[in-house]
Amino acid sequence: MNTIRFHMPVEVIRREGALQEVGTRAAAFGKRCLILTGASSAQQNRALEDALTSLKAAGVEATVFPGISPNPTIAECRAAADAAEAAGAHSLLAIGGGSVMDAAKAVAWMSKHFIVDPEALFRGELKRDPMPLMVCGTTAGTGSEVSAVAVITDDHGKKRSVKSPRCYARIAFCDPRYTDTMPRSVTVSTALDALCHAVEGYLNPTCDALSSLFAEQALPLLTDGLAELCDTELPDKDGRDRLFDGALLAGAVLNTCGTAFPHPMGYVLTEDHGIPHGQACAVFLPALLDCAREAVPERYERMLGFCGGEERLRHILQTLTDVEVTMTDEQLAVYDRRFSSLPHYARVPGGFDGEQASALLRTLFAK
């Protein structure tokens, strides 16, 4: 091994019934807990019910703050932080996908930093430990369970990252059964997101031996699960498990290796064109594969070995990435400026620059 940097302090409990432990764990933080959820999935998949049962049994008073939206805004986070204060909460529990978990990271932060300039949040200036945060991810994609990053939409409608080693959840309750009720669209998009995390991380020139090991476990799980989705409407139980575990492992890769250009470029497809996050990133993945084939052919071949070959990987992306977007000249001009230079380009094998980003956007989306 050469250089390794590893830091992932979240306590991961991955088992069916993991949320049965939330009551006693929350009680250790204090007797009141604020639960954040999205619109309805936490009811449908019964995670909320399981959490409330466990919290009640442990004598923890729960308040539910529902309705965190798919791309959570600073304003929503502020409202939830006010609710945490009003409830006298000692801990937070996020039940949902990446949006709910990301929002909860910002809420945990705001709850302990009473006057918050959102720019301080985006600069990562976290002076005190945030409120203890527990998470229960109910999709199989985000990796937010095990990452120190939250993506929040700022007051100008732009998706931006909040990052601090203090952002980690304390405990992640991971139970794949809660993903059973995900509709096909969410299943596909979140799985594509996880695939991007694994691929963008694995191809990062600084990906170390430990992250490679995680990625090499994640890639077959994710590509097997996605290949199944090319042929069937929804995965069976084994397929759900594969996608869930693959996404969790890919989250650990993301956490160490970060993302290349598919992620930041995908943001504009979500912000301005309403494309779900996973699809929005995956549409740029073939271009990243091309970079890797050219610049790091051995690493690329090794990766393909864990994906069942190049043909299969490209087939998965072509079949499942359904992004119909046309960009105007005005939009392209705005994106050219936004993507003229990004730290993410250093994570692309062989390098990448603003001109290549402009050309890629035109190839894919010009009228």
Added chain:
Amino acid sequence: MNTIRFHMPVEVIRREGALQEVGTRAAAFGKRCLILTGASSAQQNRALEDALTSLKAAGVEATVFPGISPNPTIAECRAAADAAEAAGAHSLLAIGGGSVMDAAKAVAWMSKHFIVDPEALFRGELKRDPMPLMVCGTTAGTGSEVSAVAVITDDHGKKRSVKSPRCYARIAFCDPRYTDTMPRSVTVSTALDALCHAVEGYLNPTCDALSSLFAEQALPLLTDGLAELCDTELPDKDGRDRLFDGALLAGAVLNTCGTAFPHPMGYVLTEDHGIPHGQACAVFLPALLDCAREAVPERYERMLGFCGGEERLRHILQTLTDVEVTMTDEQLAVYDRRFSSLPHYARVPGGFDGEQASALLRTLFAK
């Protein structure tokens, strides 16, 4: 995957020159740092010099508390905690093998819990966060860098475990170059210790998919390094790297899976017969292999695949485990009582009990 529990919050920095970062990291905790070392190895391998240089450059005032002994006692830890208080230390840095790192965990604890009943320590009653602890392991064996456990000798001369999720170091600076100066005896014994961590953990019936993955990386590194030691006096640079990384990964396995009977039974060989820890555990490893071959033949075969086969693994143990001990009837009677029932027996494939422990001691060490 089935159930997984993973919690290893230490920030691991594994690179040549890792200690160059200690100054800025210590400065974030406060301007005074107490350094704990063993008798002389931290001078010989230059880790102390590197640490002092980095701390000085960052404006951190360092006080050195040298001379932690191979099997550190509660009394030593208390003296070091007093030194930390006298120095007004804001952080601790342990430079050394498992003994120094384990002692430092207890010191970090005592420094924040002013009146310490040693029994409270052994019961794991840690009410506040301990003093921030950084470690730099200079052997390749212990795994203490990444574990929540410290083994301390109590006032009656008995080795006992201190365990708490608050015991983890904050940061582990991992640089294999500091192991270059280890003499053969220490190299062999620490490598055998690491092998025991990997094997005892991998054969634990509750070893999960993630720990298995770590063990499957550690086993070939360790057995390759140990096989080299069967034929040569000292490893070359690649051999040192292999043993170092294998020990680090095996430490992660130990942290999640714990140990079976070789570890606790090995303690008496160290306490009463002066056998180095790694040798003392490894002498019981063939008996554990026998249990596994009988009870979990498939798992055992799979493990052997990562060790280069049964013959090679047993040859390594036979060649390198040099334990000449004869136990008196009185000693055996004492050990029978001590080993009549241990929680570790639940981690043995097929189970284990006090009678088997008694028989094993007699086979190996009766007059």
